[in-house]
Amino acid sequence: MSSTRLLLVDDEERFLETTRKLLQKRGVETFTAANGIDALKVLEDHRIDVVILDVKMPGLDGVEVLRKIKQKYPLIEVVMLTGHASVESAVEGLKLGAYDYVMKPLAIEDMLKKVNEAYDKKRAMEDKIRKAKVDRIISHPMAVFEKEED
Amino acid sequence: MKKQTADSDRFKRTRLMILSRVLLVPFVAVMLVFGTLVYYFAGNLRGHVARELSQIADGHCRLIDQFLSGLTFQLQFVAASxxxxxxxxxxxxxxxxxxxxxxxxxxxxxxxxxxxxxxxxxxxxxxxxxxxxxxxxxxxxxxxxxxxxxxxxxxxxxxxxxxxxxxxxxxxxxxxxxxxxDTLYFNNLVEGIRVGKTGEAYLLNEQGIFQTTRRSGGELMEPDTDHGIYQSEADGVRSFSAESTAGGRHLYATCRLHETGWLLVVRQEIADAYAPLIRAVLIAIGIIVAGGAVVVTMGFFLASGLANQLTVAAMEKRQMGSQLIMAGKLAEVGEMSAGIAHEINNPLQVMKAEETLMMDIFKEMQADGTLPDNENVRMLRDSINQIDLQIDRCKKITQGLLRFARQSETTIQTIEIPSFMRDVVGMVERKANVENIRIVQEFEDGLPSLESDPAQLQQVFLNLFNNAIDALKGRDNGEIRVTAKQEDAMLAVAVTDNGCGIPEQNLEKVFLPFFTTKPVGRGTGLGLSTCYGIVERLGGQITVSSEVNAGSAFTVRLPLSGSRSHAETRPTTNSKGGNNA
CATH class of the missing domain: 3.30.450.20 (PAS domain)
Structure with a gap:
């Protein structure tokens, strides 16, 4: 199993830096972005499995970023990170397809746990899709030449 | 306590005001009318009595004069013939x-x-x-x-x-x-005049010697001790009232006879003469007193009832006002504390990450043997652990704040309050027993079940019980009373203790976050504010009443239906509306 590729989005630079170090040490390949625009850029350039996304950010808001991610990369799992215990934004996030939400401050072990769960879910989903494709190729071999979906 | 005496003062003032305005004014008017009537009636009757006496005196004066002149004429006739x-x-x-x-x-x-x-x-x-x-x-x-x-x-x-x-x-x-x-005949002629019970008539000569006997004492030819009273040069009938020497006030009418110069005196005791007047006045006073008593009693009850209603209304208004103010204040504080909690959580997150990194570095150094094992390193590690503990403490505070201010998920279930409360009491019973506190449970029969969040309600009541136990610490005969009853569309659960109570100036602050009277480190001051937040979210109300050294009562009112509707209308700032500078 290759390492999880994680994108951490938060407007606290120091938090990004430190958390990246911690996660790297724990075998998670971590990318960081300080805002929504950067995050979307990173997603374009790299293949990412899980995104941890701060809800409250200047510029592009967390919920907006989530919407865009889910539009473009529906298979990427997103965990919302919030300083609020606000059910509203959490529920909104979940409705838009976020995997879960966690409260700040969060211990690194808890973060890792959530990331792994999300990654497992993504893997299961990908497996399912792969399996479906294989099934289709077996039944319709010509489908190999059809345009592959993301 | 102060409030209660103020209320009873207000009650008495209001009652007095109603009594004086509704009762006193008409009463004074009635008394004036009555007084005027009696005055004129009395004046009239007095005049009437005096006139009657004068008429009798005048009439008999003429009669006796005629009698004597008749006799004289007869004798003259005999002599002439x-x-x-x-x-x-x-x-x-x-x-x-x-x-x-x-x-x-x-x-x-x-x-x-x-x-x-x-x-x-x-x-x-x-x-x-x-x-x-x-x-x-x-x-x-x-x-x-x-x-x-x-x-x-x-x-x-x-x-x-x-x-x-x-x-x-x-x-x-x-x-x-x-x-x-004939002395007897003549005597009867005069003495026969009777007026009322005590009215009498008699003749006196110019020297004040009785010429006829007087019924009330006074024999023929004896001097009348009262003669001085009616000596008068005036001719004709004279009426007056005077004190007789034997005592007793009399009404007099006198008239001088032409034939002899004798004085005819008709007199009647004042009390007798004015008997009808006195009777009428007594009856009127009786009516006034009896009627007045009835009116005053009725007025008193009426005024009491009215004053009571007014006092209750004023109290309710005041309570409602203070509750509104408190609710407004709490809502404001809620907004603010949510903001603070959020802003604190971000740096906390950074600190948490840094602390974890430090521990990671320690672990790595230990693993590759570059970590020296000396006192300084141990102290450093201990210090980092302490930072971790303090971050967790901050986290608890911000979470408490958020619980007070923000909605968290509610899981609505059907709750039977009696069994639910028995479970909660069961959780605190041991603690109460240690402090020698009795817990009394009184639940109304046939209480309807409730649709609410049992976990959150449990938190509310555990908080209230813990506060009650704290209020009863070190007191004798400590008792916590749990009651539940239906109030219209609400179910009211009250937790009442007979402990130290809350001073009036603190009463309106108890639900504010961080308000605590406990020593530093013993309480965060978030317990009751959390209760308030939860109960409000569940569409209910929490109120407090307390008296110093008598105890406190916290009442939680929960809606019997539609508990969610309130939560949805509660204003909140969501993540989009906020900023993070």
């Missing part, structure tokens, strides 16, 4: 007396006297013939005036009587005819 010889002739005088007595029984006897006062002829019950009267008062007077009516005197017969005498001049000589008036 006889000469000395014919009147003294044997048998003529009894004949004349008989004729006179046929007209009136007033005459007792009849006598003829010569000019020297010798009694030459007599007819009557006494043996007076032959006696000489030349020195008697009446004979001297009649010789001088020709007609004379005497005062009452004893005379030869030694019995009180008075006489009427007329003189006749015949040629060169004079003779005199004298008649004695």
């Amino acid at each position: 006889h000469n000395f010889e014919s009147i003294t002739r044997n048998g003529r005088l009894p004949e004349v007396l008989q004729q006179l007595q046929a007209g009136s029984h007033a005459l007792l006897d009849l006598g003829v006297f010569d000019e020297n006062g010798n009694h030459v002829a007599y007819v009557g019950p006494y043996d007076l013939k032959g006696k000489n009267y030349s020195q008697t008062d009446w004979f001297v007077a009649v010789r001088e005036k020709g007609i004379y009516v005497s005062d009452v005197f004893l005379g030869y017969r030694n019995i009180p009587h008075f006489v009427i005498a007329v003189g006749r001049s015949e040629g060169g000589r004079s003779w005199y005819l004298r008649a004695t008036v």
Whole structure:
């Protein structure tokens, strides 16, 4: 199993830096972005499995970023990170397809746990899709030449 | 306590105001009307009584005058129609007396006297013939005036009587005819006048000697001690009231007789004369007192009822006002604390990450053996652990704040309050037992079940119980009373203790976050604010009433239906609206 590729989005630079170090040490390949625009850029350039996304950010808001991610990369799992215990934004996030939400401050072990769960879910989903494709190729071999979906 | 006395003061003031305005004003008006009526009635009656007495005096005065002048006239007639010889002739005088007595029984006897006062002829019950009267008062007077009516005197017969005498001049000589008036007859004539119970009439001569007897005491020929009262030069009828020497106030009417100059006195005791007036006034006073008592009693109850309603209304208004203010204040504080919690959580997150990194570095150094094992390193590690602990502590505080201010997920279930409360009590019972506190549970029968969040409610009541136990620490006879009853569409659960109570100035702060009276480190001051937040979210209300050293009561009212509707209308700032500078 290759390492999880994680994108951490938060407007606290120091938090990004430190958390990246911690996660790297724990075998998670971590990318960081300080805002929504950067995050979307990173997603374009790299293949990412899980995104941890701060809800409250200047510029592009967390919920907006989530919407865009889910539009473009529906298979990427997103965990919302919030300083609020606000059910509203959490529920909104979940409705838009976020995997879960966690409260700040969060211990690194808890973060890792959530990331792994999300990654497992993504893997299961990908497996399912792969399996479906294989099934289709077996039944319709010509489908190999059809345009592959993301 | 202060509030209660203020309320009772207000109650008394209001009642007094209503009593005085509703009752006193009409009462004074009625009293004025009554007083005026009695005054005029009394004046009228007094005048009436005095007039009546005067009329009696006047009437009888004329009557007696007529009687005496009638007798005098008869005697004059007899004298004129006889000469000395014919009147003294044997048998003529009894004949004349008989004729006179046929007209009136007033005459007792009849006598003829010569000019020297010798009694030459007599007819009557006494043996007076032959006696000489030349020195008697009446004979001297009649010789001088020709007609004379005497005062009452004893005379030869030694019995009180008075006489009427007329003189006749015949040629060169004079003779005199004298008649004695029947004292009994005359007395009855005057004494027979009666007015009311005590009204009486009597005659006095100019010297104030009784000429008739007086019913209330006063024999013939005795001097009247009251004579001074009615001495008057005025002619005609006079009426007045005066104190008699024997005591007792009387109403008098006097009239002087023309014939004799005697004074007819008609008098009546004041109390008797004014008896109808006094009776009428007494009846009126009785009615006023009885009616007044009824009116006052009714007014008192009415005023009490009204004042009570007003006081309750004022109290409710005040309570509602303070509750509104408190709710507004708490909402504001909620907004603020949510913001603070969020802003604190971000740096906390950074600190947490840094702390974890430090620990990671330690672990790595330990693993590759570059970590020296000395006191400083141990102290550093301990210090980092302490930072971790303090971050967790901050986290608890911010989470508490957020619980007070923000919605968290509610899981609605059906709750049977009695069994639910018994479970909660079961959780604190051990702690209460240690402090020697009794927990009494009283639940109304047939309480409806509730749709609410049991986990959050449990937190609320555990908090309330813990506070109650704290309030009862170190006190004897500690008791916590849990009651539940239905109030309209609400279910009210009250937790009441008889502990130290909350001072009035603290009462409106108890639900504010971070308000605590516990020593530093013992409480965050978030317990009751969390309760408030939860109960509000569940669409209910939490209220407190307390008295220092008597205890506190926290009442949680929960809606029996529609518990979610309130939560949805509660204003919140969501993540989009906020900023993070």
